[in-house]
Amino acid sequence: AQSVTQLGSHVSVSEGALVLLRCNYSSSVPPYLFWYVQYPNQGLQLLLKYTSAATLVKGINDFEAEFKKSETSFHLTKPSAHMSDAAEYFCAVSESGGSNYKLTFGKGTLLTVNP
Amino acid sequence: GEEVAQTPKHLVRGEGQKAKLYCAPIKGHSYVFWYQQVLKNEFKFLISFQNENVFDETGMPKERFSAKCLPNSPCSLEIQATKLEDSAVYFCASSQSGYIQYFGAGTRLSVL
Numbered sequence: 001a002q003s004v005t006q007l008g009s010h011v012s013v014s015e016g017a018l019v020l021l022r023c024n025y026s027s028s029v030p031p032y033l034f035w036y037v038q039y040p041n042q043g044l045q046l047l048l049k050y051t052s053a054a055t056l057v058k059g060i061n062d063f064e065a066e067f068k069k070s071e072t073s074f075h076l077t078k079p080s081a082h083m084s085d086a087a088e089y090f091c092a093v094s095e096s097g098g099s100n101y102k103l104t105f106g107k108g109t110l111l112t113v114n115p
Numbered sequence: 116g117e118e119v120a121q122t123p124k125h126l127v128r129g130e131g132q133k134a135k136l137y138c139a140p141i142k143g144h145s146y147v148f149w150y151q152q153v154l155k156n157e158f159k160f161l162i163s164f165q166n167e168n169v170f171d172e173t174g175m176p177k178e179r180f181s182a183k184c185l186p187n188s189p190c191s192l193e194i195q196a197t198k199l200e201d202s203a204v205y206f207c208a209s210s211q212s213g214y215i216q217y218f219g220a221g222t223r224l225s226v227l
Contacts, residue, residue: 032214034215036218042220042221043119043121043206043218043219043220043221044206044208044218045218046215046216046217046218049214049215051214051215088156090156090158094214096214100171101146101148101163101170101171101210101213101214101216102148102160102163102171102173102174103148103150103158103160103216104160105158107156107157108156
Protein backbone atom coordinates (compact mmCIF):
# COMPACT_ATOMS: atom_id res chain seq x y z
CA ALA A 1 0.00 0.00 0.00
CA GLN A 2 1.19 3.52 -0.63
CA SER A 3 0.33 6.90 0.81
CA VAL A 4 1.38 10.53 0.54
CA THR A 5 1.43 13.20 3.21
CA GLN A 6 1.75 16.84 2.26
CA LEU A 7 2.68 18.92 5.27
CA GLY A 8 0.89 22.23 5.25
CA SER A 9 -2.40 22.60 3.43
CA HIS A 10 -1.59 26.26 2.77
CA VAL A 11 1.76 27.95 2.17
CA SER A 12 2.08 31.68 1.66
CA VAL A 13 5.23 33.34 0.33
CA SER A 14 6.23 36.74 -0.96
CA GLU A 15 7.05 37.25 -4.61
CA GLY A 16 10.72 36.49 -5.12
CA ALA A 17 10.98 34.30 -2.02
CA LEU A 18 11.91 30.63 -1.90
CA VAL A 19 9.08 28.17 -2.34
CA LEU A 20 9.22 24.92 -0.34
CA LEU A 21 6.34 22.46 -0.47
CA ARG A 22 6.76 19.30 1.56
CA CYS A 23 5.86 15.77 0.57
CA ASN A 24 6.51 12.51 2.41
CA TYR A 25 5.53 9.16 1.02
CA SER A 26 5.06 5.62 2.14
CA SER A 27 5.47 2.74 -0.27
CA SER A 28 6.17 -0.97 0.11
CA VAL A 29 8.13 -1.02 -3.16
CA PRO A 30 10.48 1.52 -4.74
CA PRO A 31 8.29 4.45 -5.69
CA TYR A 32 7.85 6.69 -8.63
CA LEU A 33 7.01 10.20 -7.47
CA PHE A 34 5.32 13.13 -9.14
CA TRP A 35 4.36 16.72 -8.54
CA TYR A 36 1.31 18.12 -10.30
CA VAL A 37 -0.06 21.67 -10.28
CA GLN A 38 -3.73 22.56 -10.54
CA TYR A 39 -4.82 26.07 -11.45
CA PRO A 40 -8.41 27.08 -10.60
CA ASN A 41 -11.00 25.14 -12.61
CA GLN A 42 -8.32 23.35 -14.61
CA GLY A 43 -6.88 19.88 -14.76
CA LEU A 44 -3.59 18.66 -13.36
CA GLN A 45 -0.39 19.67 -15.08
CA LEU A 46 2.70 17.54 -14.56
CA LEU A 47 5.50 19.62 -13.03
CA LEU A 48 8.15 16.95 -12.62
CA LYS A 49 8.71 13.26 -12.01
CA TYR A 50 11.13 10.92 -10.29
CA THR A 51 11.41 7.52 -11.95
CA SER A 52 14.58 6.12 -10.32
CA ALA A 53 17.18 8.00 -12.31
CA ALA A 54 18.78 11.15 -10.83
CA THR A 55 17.56 11.97 -7.34
CA LEU A 56 17.46 15.70 -8.06
CA VAL A 57 14.76 16.26 -10.61
CA LYS A 58 14.20 19.46 -12.54
CA GLY A 59 10.80 20.36 -13.91
CA ILE A 60 9.02 23.15 -15.68
CA ASN A 61 9.00 26.79 -14.54
CA ASP A 62 12.23 26.37 -12.49
CA PHE A 63 10.70 23.92 -10.04
CA GLU A 64 12.81 21.07 -8.77
CA ALA A 65 12.47 18.26 -6.26
CA GLU A 66 14.89 15.93 -4.54
CA PHE A 67 14.14 12.29 -3.79
CA LYS A 68 15.54 11.35 -0.37
CA LYS A 69 15.02 7.68 0.32
CA SER A 70 16.31 7.86 3.90
CA GLU A 71 13.74 10.53 4.72
CA THR A 72 11.02 9.15 2.43
CA SER A 73 10.62 12.67 1.12
CA PHE A 74 10.18 14.40 -2.22
CA HIS A 75 9.96 18.11 -1.39
CA LEU A 76 9.29 20.65 -4.14
CA THR A 77 11.30 23.86 -4.32
CA LYS A 78 11.62 26.96 -6.45
CA PRO A 79 14.24 29.61 -5.79
CA SER A 80 12.05 32.63 -6.54
CA ALA A 81 8.26 32.69 -6.47
CA HIS A 82 6.23 34.43 -9.16
CA MET A 83 2.65 35.58 -8.85
CA SER A 84 1.75 33.08 -11.56
CA ASP A 85 2.85 30.19 -9.29
CA ALA A 86 -0.24 30.65 -7.13
CA ALA A 87 -2.11 27.35 -7.44
CA GLU A 88 -2.78 24.02 -5.72
CA TYR A 89 0.10 21.55 -5.76
CA PHE A 90 -0.30 17.81 -5.45
CA CYS A 91 2.35 15.21 -4.72
CA ALA A 92 1.62 11.69 -5.99
CA VAL A 93 3.20 8.24 -5.77
CA SER A 94 2.94 5.09 -7.83
CA GLU A 95 4.69 1.75 -7.59
CA SER A 96 7.70 1.19 -9.81
CA GLY A 97 8.37 -1.99 -11.71
CA GLY A 98 4.98 -3.43 -11.13
CA SER A 99 1.74 -3.90 -12.91
CA ASN A 100 -0.03 -1.19 -10.96
CA TYR A 101 0.21 2.34 -12.35
CA LYS A 102 -2.48 4.07 -10.33
CA LEU A 103 -1.49 7.31 -8.64
CA THR A 104 -2.07 7.93 -4.96
CA PHE A 105 -2.28 11.65 -4.26
CA GLY A 106 -1.65 13.79 -1.23
CA LYS A 107 -4.34 16.23 -0.13
CA GLY A 108 -2.65 19.14 -1.81
CA THR A 109 -0.97 22.37 -0.74
CA LEU A 110 -2.41 25.71 -1.75
CA LEU A 111 0.36 28.16 -2.59
CA THR A 112 -0.40 31.85 -2.40
CA VAL A 113 2.12 34.44 -3.55
CA ASN A 114 1.95 37.91 -2.07
CA PRO A 115 3.17 40.96 -3.99
CA GLY B 116 -4.78 14.97 -30.32
CA GLU B 117 -2.07 16.46 -28.17
CA GLU B 118 -4.18 16.77 -25.06
CA VAL B 119 -6.69 14.70 -23.16
CA ALA B 120 -10.14 15.93 -24.09
CA GLN B 121 -12.97 15.51 -21.61
CA THR B 122 -16.61 16.28 -22.31
CA PRO B 123 -18.79 17.77 -21.10
CA LYS B 124 -17.09 20.33 -18.85
CA HIS B 125 -20.07 20.45 -16.53
CA LEU B 126 -22.95 18.01 -16.13
CA VAL B 127 -25.99 18.55 -13.95
CA ARG B 128 -28.24 15.64 -13.03
CA GLY B 129 -31.14 15.10 -10.70
CA GLU B 130 -30.77 12.32 -8.18
CA GLY B 131 -31.55 9.01 -9.81
CA GLN B 132 -30.66 10.13 -13.33
CA LYS B 133 -27.90 8.65 -15.44
CA ALA B 134 -24.64 10.50 -16.12
CA LYS B 135 -22.19 9.72 -18.90
CA LEU B 136 -18.77 11.29 -19.18
CA TYR B 137 -16.36 11.05 -22.09
CA CYS B 138 -12.60 11.08 -22.51
CA ALA B 139 -10.48 11.15 -25.65
CA PRO B 140 -6.89 10.22 -24.75
CA ILE B 141 -3.79 11.65 -26.35
CA LYS B 142 -3.17 9.98 -29.70
CA GLY B 143 -0.80 7.06 -29.32
CA HIS B 144 -1.43 6.59 -25.59
CA SER B 145 -2.63 3.12 -24.76
CA TYR B 146 -3.49 3.66 -21.09
CA VAL B 147 -6.50 5.56 -19.79
CA PHE B 148 -7.21 6.29 -16.14
CA TRP B 149 -10.26 7.72 -14.35
CA TYR B 150 -10.02 9.57 -11.04
CA GLN B 151 -12.66 11.21 -8.89
CA GLN B 152 -11.84 14.43 -7.04
CA VAL B 153 -14.21 15.09 -4.17
CA LEU B 154 -14.19 17.86 -1.57
CA LYS B 155 -11.85 19.72 -3.89
CA ASN B 156 -8.69 17.90 -2.84
CA GLU B 157 -9.30 14.22 -2.35
CA PHE B 158 -8.41 12.18 -5.41
CA LYS B 159 -9.69 8.65 -5.71
CA PHE B 160 -8.55 6.23 -8.42
CA LEU B 161 -11.48 4.53 -10.11
CA ILE B 162 -10.36 2.41 -13.05
CA SER B 163 -7.70 2.08 -15.74
CA PHE B 164 -7.62 0.62 -19.23
CA GLN B 165 -4.91 -0.69 -21.49
CA ASN B 166 -6.36 -0.14 -24.92
CA GLU B 167 -9.89 -1.50 -24.66
CA ASN B 168 -9.13 -3.90 -21.82
CA VAL B 169 -9.75 -3.16 -18.16
CA PHE B 170 -6.31 -2.98 -16.51
CA ASP B 171 -7.19 -2.20 -12.91
CA GLU B 172 -10.70 -1.72 -11.55
CA THR B 173 -9.95 -1.89 -7.85
CA GLY B 174 -11.30 1.62 -7.25
CA MET B 175 -14.60 1.26 -9.03
CA PRO B 176 -17.72 1.20 -6.87
CA LYS B 177 -19.37 -2.17 -7.33
CA GLU B 178 -22.75 -0.69 -8.09
CA ARG B 179 -23.91 2.01 -10.49
CA PHE B 180 -20.48 2.78 -12.02
CA SER B 181 -19.26 1.35 -15.31
CA ALA B 182 -16.64 2.33 -17.86
CA LYS B 183 -15.58 1.39 -21.36
CA CYS B 184 -12.85 2.12 -23.86
CA LEU B 185 -13.86 0.89 -27.30
CA PRO B 186 -11.76 1.11 -30.47
CA ASN B 187 -12.14 4.35 -32.42
CA SER B 188 -14.40 5.90 -29.77
CA PRO B 189 -13.84 8.12 -26.75
CA CYS B 190 -13.66 6.25 -23.48
CA SER B 191 -16.68 6.68 -21.24
CA LEU B 192 -17.58 6.58 -17.56
CA GLU B 193 -21.24 6.02 -16.78
CA ILE B 194 -23.03 6.40 -13.49
CA GLN B 195 -26.49 4.88 -13.26
CA ALA B 196 -28.95 6.34 -10.78
CA THR B 197 -26.73 9.15 -9.54
CA LYS B 198 -26.64 10.06 -5.87
CA LEU B 199 -25.76 13.33 -4.17
CA GLU B 200 -22.45 11.82 -3.05
CA ASP B 201 -21.41 11.32 -6.71
CA SER B 202 -21.02 15.09 -7.06
CA ALA B 203 -17.35 15.56 -7.85
CA VAL B 204 -14.91 16.43 -10.59
CA TYR B 205 -14.03 13.38 -12.68
CA PHE B 206 -10.61 13.44 -14.29
CA CYS B 207 -9.36 11.30 -17.10
CA ALA B 208 -5.65 10.78 -17.71
CA SER B 209 -3.82 9.02 -20.49
CA SER B 210 -0.34 7.54 -20.68
CA GLN B 211 1.96 5.90 -23.16
CA SER B 212 3.94 3.95 -20.54
CA GLY B 213 1.42 3.75 -17.75
CA TYR B 214 3.63 5.67 -15.31
CA ILE B 215 3.55 9.23 -16.61
CA GLN B 216 -0.04 10.34 -16.77
CA TYR B 217 -1.39 13.42 -18.51
CA PHE B 218 -4.68 14.77 -17.27
CA GLY B 219 -7.66 16.34 -18.94
CA ALA B 220 -9.46 19.39 -17.62
CA GLY B 221 -12.10 17.29 -15.89
CA THR B 222 -15.88 17.01 -15.91
CA ARG B 223 -17.70 18.57 -12.98
CA LEU B 224 -20.75 16.46 -12.08
CA SER B 225 -23.37 18.17 -9.95
CA VAL B 226 -26.14 15.94 -8.63
CA LEU B 227 -29.11 17.90 -7.33
